Amino acid sequence: MKWAEGIDKLGLGLYFLLCAFAIANIYSVDQKLGEKQLVFFCISLFVGLVIFVGRSKFFENMSGIIYIGGVLLLIGLFPFGKEILGQKNWYKFGSFTMQPVEFAKIGTALMLANYVSGPEFNLNNKKSLWTTLAIIGIPAVVVLAIPDVGSMLVFIAFFIALYREGLSGLLFGIGFLFAGVFLISLAVDPIWVAITIVAIIGGWIAMNYYKMSWNVISISGIVGSVVLLCGLAFGSPYILEKLPKHQRERIEVLYKGEKAFRDTSGYNLLYSKTAIGSGGLWGKGYREGSVTQGKFVPEQETDYIFCTVGEEWGFAGSVILILCYMVYIGRIYYLAEQQKSGFNRVFGYCFASILLMHFTINLGMVMGLFPTVGIPLPYFSYGGSSLLAFSMMTFIFFKLNYSDKNSLV
Secondary structure: OHHHOOOOHHHHHHHHHHHHHHHHHHHHHOHHHHHHHHHHHHHHHHHHHHHHHOOOHHHHHOHHHHHHHHHHHHHOHHHHOEEEOOEEEEEEEOOEEEOHHHHHHHHHHHHHHHHHOOOOOOOOOHHHHHHHHHHHHHHHHHHHHOOOHHHHHHOOHHHHHHHHOOOOOHHHHHHHHHHHHHHHHHHOOHHHHHHHHHHHHHHHHHHOOOOOOOOHHHHHHHHHHHHHHHHHHHHHHHHHHHOOHHHHHHHHHHHHOHHHHOOOOOHHHHHHHHHHHHOOOOOOOOOOOHHHHOOOOOOOOOOOOHHHHHHHHHHHHHHHHHHHHHHHHHHHHHHHHHOOOHHHHHHHHHHHHHHHHHHHHHHHHHOOOOOOOOOOOOOOOOOHHHHHHHHHHHHHHHHHHHHHHOOOO
């Protein structure tokens, strides 16, 4: 059929597969929630159909309004938001709740794609650089003030899209360096971390001494870097101590193990690992998981839904699910790179990178490789806001891809 030309069957097929498998697993945890997730999925399909039959230029033309609307929804949480588990990041309408940060990501992706694809954009120009940082930074700062650290971390995904458009990879290296110094200094005596920093930088200077142009700027840069990194090393334990108790314990779980906090922040992780490990190679069978059916893991239908897969479907089922996500995310990156339109390409990279961040952080959190920060697994975790927002991004991108493939330009 001619109208079907340009529809990416593999991408949409994986979307339906992930959503269907998710509903089945949520149903296993809680039958009523599984039925509600099916309703959310039907609503998402209806919204997706509306997006698909609409004009693709709508999203490019209205990106500014959508972005501003998303930021205003975030700001509105401070006077009107409902506080749940210490975070005021929900609107409550009767029995329904809505998490606006999920939709703010869509607006940010659209706005960033619109600006970056414009003729005046050039990352070597300070105005362009600061404008892109403002587009990302405004909603990210509001989200951090809520506070919702997990969702704020997802905004790093937009820098992956900017890297494709020419952003220096040095910024990623600096970010990883500071994060590494912070985490290592919590496990090792800061004095040894500082000595290592000075030794490494000193060795680098010795190897490049005759290649460097020694002036006030270069010397100030080197001294400033040493002071900042050493200051972070000595300040890391103090920063950890000043964090709220639940956030501090979530980080300490990585070093001391979940059993040290089995009655507080380590409880979820302890039973999550128990559930995943008890599944063995082939799993205990659908709705046969003792940890799942016993409801030992709080939030198992949302952030910790992966442990249900590990227990009931085993290592084999978990690997298949992970491969499906990897193929799906890789497919979106591939399609984004094939776009003739700069707007389509940047939005595709933003979408794929958001999925990648959610996927990586959620699995790392469930397996104890990352602190618990409340990040849902895309399409899989229970929740109407998350499913609808990810579905909207899905259908926006596949609509853009469809239009691009049928374009005569």
